[in-house]
Structures are given as structure tokens and as C-alpha cells.
Amino acid sequence: MWLLSADGSDRDDSRGRREHDDLDEFRSEIEAAERRLAGEFDPGARALVVAILVFVILVTFVLPHTGGVRGWDVLLGGEAAGAAGVSLPSRVFGWCTLVFSVGFSMIALLTRRWALAWVALAGSAVASAFGMLAIWSRQTAAEQYPGPGFGLVIAWIAVMVLTFHWARAVWARTDLQMAAEADRRRRAAERHLRSLDPDASDPAVDREAHLDSPDVTGPDDRGDEHGR
Numbered sequence: 623m624w625l626l627s628a629d630g631s632d633r634d635d636s637r638g639r640r641e642h643d644d645l646d647e648f649r650s651e652i653e654a655a656e657r658r659l660a661g662e663f664d665p666g667a668r669a670l671v672v673a674i675l676v677f678v679i680l681v682t683f684v685l686p687h688t689g690g691v692r693g694w695d696v697l698l699g700g701e702a703a704g705a706a707g708v709s710l711p712s713r714v715f716g717w718c719t720l721v722f723s724v725g726f727s728m729i730a731l732l733t734r735r736w737a738l739a740w741v742a743l744a745g746s747a748v749a750s751a752f753g754m755l756a757i758w759s760r761q762t763a764a765e766q767y768p769g770p771g772f773g774l775v776i777a778w779i780a781v782m783v784l785t786f787h788w789a790r791a792v793w794a795r796t797d798l799q800m801a802a803e804a805d806r807r808r809r810a811a812e813r814h815l816r817s818l819d820p821d822a823s824d825p826a827v828d829r830e831a832h833l834d835s836p837d838v839t840g841p842d843d844r845g846d847e848h849g850r
Contacts, residue, residue, distance in 0.1 A: 663736045665791050672791075675784040676727050679719060682780065685773025687712065688760050693773055707767040711755035712774070718749035723781050727788070736792070743788035750785050753778035 665672065683693035691706045697716045699708070722745020730738035757778060760770035 662734045663739055663791060663794075664734065665731070668787055668791055669731055671787055672727055672731060672784065675780050675787070676724055678780045679723055679777055679784070682773045682777035683716075683720070685776065686771035687716075687756075687774040687777075688771050689768030691768075691771075693777065707763055709756075709759045709763075711752050711759050715749055715752040715756040715778075718745055718752055719777060719781055722746050723749055723784055727784065739788060739792050743785065743792050746781055746785040746788060750778070750782045753781055 683697070685692060687693050687696050688708065689706050691702045691708060693716060695702045696708055696712050697720065699713065722742055726738055726742040726745060729735075730742050753774075756774060757770045760768070760774070763769070
């Protein structure tokens with residue numbers, strides 16, 4: 623009889639350990655999925671707005687940025703750009719716009735990676751500042767040089783609007799990540815406490831059991847308690 627009881631106890635312990643290992647593995651898979659999703663963002667309807675703005679910015683490269691100098695000429699720095707006295711802010715604005723506002727924005731939309739969205743936001747913000755300097759440099763240029771073209775103005779406005787939409791998408795994702803990170807820290811602390819005290823129950827399970835348990839105290843019992 624003692625041998626049968628010991629064998630049954632060993633089987634129960636083994637089953638309990640397997641269930642505990644399966645639960646830990648399931649939690650690890652959930653946390654891995656959460657970490658993977660934490661690096662992504664969902665722009666929703668904002669993705670269409672960003673795509674339209676990227677297309678508008680691309681079109682501005684074939685429009686005149688100053689006099690008869692187009693955006694591509696500003697990037698390549700040809701003879702036309704030299705004759706028009708294109709300054710450094712115009713070239714920096716063109717390259718920042720092409721690399722960050724167009725390149726990284728397209729990659730961020732395709733991959734939905736949060737880090738790439740941050741790069742697109744930071745680069746577009748820098749491009750917005752240099753766009754203002756580029757327009758100012760054309761307005762204050764010598765009389766023999768032309769002023770800012772409508773292509774430059776449209777590109778600057780489009781980059782600023784793109785920066786605004788990237789900022790909204792990135793900061794919205796930041797709030798969600800902070801909430802998810804706080805939840806992961808809470809669960810890690812609970813697991814640490816259980817590792818220190820293996821006999822302690824799972825607080826999450828206790829909360830669910832407390833919410834699901836019916837109120838077994840009847841009206842008569844509550845009346846008796848009040849009477850006492």
C-alpha cells in the first residue's frame with residue numbers, strides 16, 4: 623500500500639512539473655510575440671496620407687526649385703545649379719528629403735518597423751529646418767540670382783506635413799509600448815516572487831478566480847451578520 627501511494631505521488635509530481643513547464647513555455651512564447659509586436663506600428667489610415675505626401679515630394683524634384691533649376695539639378699549640382707547660385711542649405715534639404723522623407727518613409731510603410739518610422743521622423747524634421755533655410759537663402763540671394771521656385775515651396779510644405787504625421791504615428795505607438803512594457807515588468811516581478819517562494823500562488827490566477835467565484839453568502843446569512 624505504501625509503495626502504491628508513493629508511486630501515485632510521484633506521478634502527480636511529474637504531471638505537475640510537466641504542466642508547470644508547459645505553462646512557462648506558453649508564457650515565453652507570448653512574451654516573445656509581444657516583444658516582436660512592440661517593434662512594429664500600425665499607421666492605419668495615416669499610411670495613405672504618408673504615401674500621398676511621399677508621392678508629392680517625389681514630383682517636386684522635377685519642378686523648378688529656383689529659376690529654371692529643378693530639384694534633381696539641385697541634388698546633382700550641375701552647371702545650371704552653379705549658374706543659379708544654389709547654396710548649401712538647398713542641397714542639404716534636397717538630400718535629406720530624398721533619403722529620409724522619401725526613402726525611409728517608404729521602407730517604414732512597407733516593413734511597419736517602429737525604429738524606421740523614428741528615423742523617417744527625425745530626418746524629415748531636419749529636412750524641414752533646412753527647407754526653411756533654403757527658401758530664406760533664395761530670398762536673400764544677390765539680385766542676379768533667382769528666388770525660390772514653387773517646387774521648393776511645395777516640397778518644404780509637404781515635408782513639414784509628413785513630419786507631423788510621422789510624429790503622430792510614432793508617439794501613439796510610444797504610449798502603447800509604455801503600457802505593454804509596464805505589463806511585462808509586472809509579470810516579471812510576479813514570476814520573481816514565485817521563484818523565491820515556490821508555494822506562493824499566481825496573483826493573476828488568484829484575481830481571475832476571485833472575479834469568477836460566485837457570492838455564496840445568502841441574504842439570510844448577511845442579515846445574521848448584521849444582527850450580530
